[in-house]
Amino acid sequence: MKQVVRGFYSVAYAVKLCKPNVICAYPITPQTEIVENLAAMYANGELGDAEYITAESEFGAASMLVGASAAGARVFTATCSQGLILMSEVLFNAAGMRLPIVLVNTNRALSAPLSIWNDHQDSMAMRDAGIMQVYVENNQEAHDMIPQAYKVAENRKVLLPFMICMDGYKLTHAYEPVDLLDQETVDSFLPPYEPAAYMTTRKPLAFGCYAPPHIYMEFRVAMQQAMERARDVMLEVYKEWAEVSGRDWGGHIVVDYPDSKIFVVAMGSVVGLLRKVVEELRNEGLSVGLIKIRTFRPFPIDELRKALKDAERVVALDRSVSFGYEGPVSIELKSAIYGHSSAEVYSYTVGLGGRDMPKDFLEGIIRDVVEGKEKPGFAFKGHHDFEEVVP
Amino acid sequence: MVKILIEVRFHGRGGQGAVTAADLLAVAGFKEGYYTLSFPMFGAEKRGTPVVSFLRISDEPIVARDEVYNPDYVVVLDPTVMETVNVVAGLKEGGMLIANYPKGSEDLKAELKADDLGFKVATINATKMAMEALGRPITNTTMVGAFGGATRLVALETIVEVVKEWFKGELAEKNAKLVEKAYRYMMEVCR
Secondary structure, eight states: OEEEEEEHHHHHHHHHTTTSEEEOOOOOOOHHHHHHHHHHHHHTTTTTOOOOEOOSSHHHHHHHHHHHHHHTTTTTEEOOOOHHHHHHHHHHHHHHHTTOOOOEEOOOOOOSSOOSSOSSHHTTTTTGGGEEEEEEEHHHHHHHHHHHHHHHHSSSOOOOOEEEEEEEETTTOHHHHEOOOOHEEEEEHHHOOSSOOOSSSSSOOOOOOOOHHHHHHHHHEEEEEEHHHHHHHHHHHHHHHHHSSSSSOOEEEEEETOOOOOEEOOOOOHHHHHHHHHHHHTTTTEEEEEEEEEEEEEOOHHHHHTTTOOOOOEEEEESOOOTTTHHHHHHHHHHHHHTTOOOOEEEEEEOOOOOOOOHHHHHHHHHHTTOOOSEEEEEEEEEOOOOOOOO | OOOOOOEEEEETTSSSSSHHHHHHHHHHHHHHHOEEEEEEOOSOOTTEEOOOOEEEEEEEOOOOOSSSSSSSSSEESSHHHHHHSSSTTTTTTOOOOEEEOOOHHHHHHHHHHHHHHTTTTEEEEEHHHHHHSSSSSOOHHHHHHHHHHHOOOHHHHHHHHHHHHOOHHHHHHHHHHHHHHHHHHHHHHHO
């Protein structure tokens, strides 16, 4: 039944329906209310025999989840920003140990300067960890992704951590209608986790130990192969989800107006407003389309090549930057379409640290590209002009 | 279908419940069949600092998550916020300022030169009402009722129902009464 709930609750409720065995977290804004909701459910006896552990830090939380997951538990955590990068040492291990940990990252900027607001710099810092990453547009999609994330991560062809990225504040703090799943639907979709191998005193195993040069590389090649297999597993799971829930979120990317000459590419909560902007520009007769990237890892190479084959210009909007180059979405998009499309790419980093992206602003940057007022290449958009003092 | 999109901006001070005010109306609006979206503009999360939150009500799914720059309504939960914040910035022509204010609508209208700027003003002494009912200057439910009475976008019964679900026990009853009092008062003011 559709209810107006806060983003936090839409996540926590879906996690509960997935019947995790261990939830372990450390609070950080704007994530805290997810685990607060789960802690309340735990205290009220609504989480079955799940263990809820309040860690002393994100490092501790991730470490406990690695242990629990290696012992065969279905686990969950949520974090963001400094919390995510504090977890990173452990999360790189979790991926290498092939543990299907599911986590929600409520995207928030990184320090310094300290910012509690939204951008994608935190999850981008985890790009190379071996963790699947999906970016959601609204709280319904966040809610729906939780069972799908477990199903993909726990598939024996995959066995890698799965990170659902949802924009902090813009989604987490928003009250909006969400069709909350019921237990029956989730149970019919998501079977209990049956680990391929797990730690037990009856049959001792070691995870992630010492790999000298003659064997280390094979483990890493296997991770890449798992990530490659995840492409198809995800698509199968997405399709099954559409059948079970009646909500089809599409594949790795979603293309509006595929016959367009100019495309805007974006991820996350800004996509909704962009869809409206693009629709209005279409009504003016401009050949503008929209590509929403859902799956960022594995990167949707084939889908983007196909979608941009005949495109003339691409406006790639990044919510982060790799200092000294440009935004990661732009970098990867260019790399993906190299040799497959002659489109010029306009790489714009926007909305850092919660800088708002009003409709006029989005429309303006697209219009400037459409009208040929811009040159291809990298730029920040939406910042104030200032004179930097070089001491 | 008639396409409507109503955008509301709430100004208050940390601790008065400006965020909850927008949230209550999002829940109430949805109960009446609208699509709704509410979200706060978070700043330094301290009691007493100016706080802003937003509400959108529409008859189609809401995709815009940018801040509200041109509100149809501005709701002010604390009269002193108006001393430091230009609460009516971007308020649409023909829009309305619904303010917790110790004096009458005409006084605030004159002070803000509202007639020249083309917006309506309706005031209610929400601090006094909240102090009497709750013993605390938490004005959110009063202003939610005032918004309902001034705009008639959401029925009194719906807001009362939501408030009773939101709060518990005696607090629910006290706040429900405040909503009703403010709603009826504003219906008179905005006749």
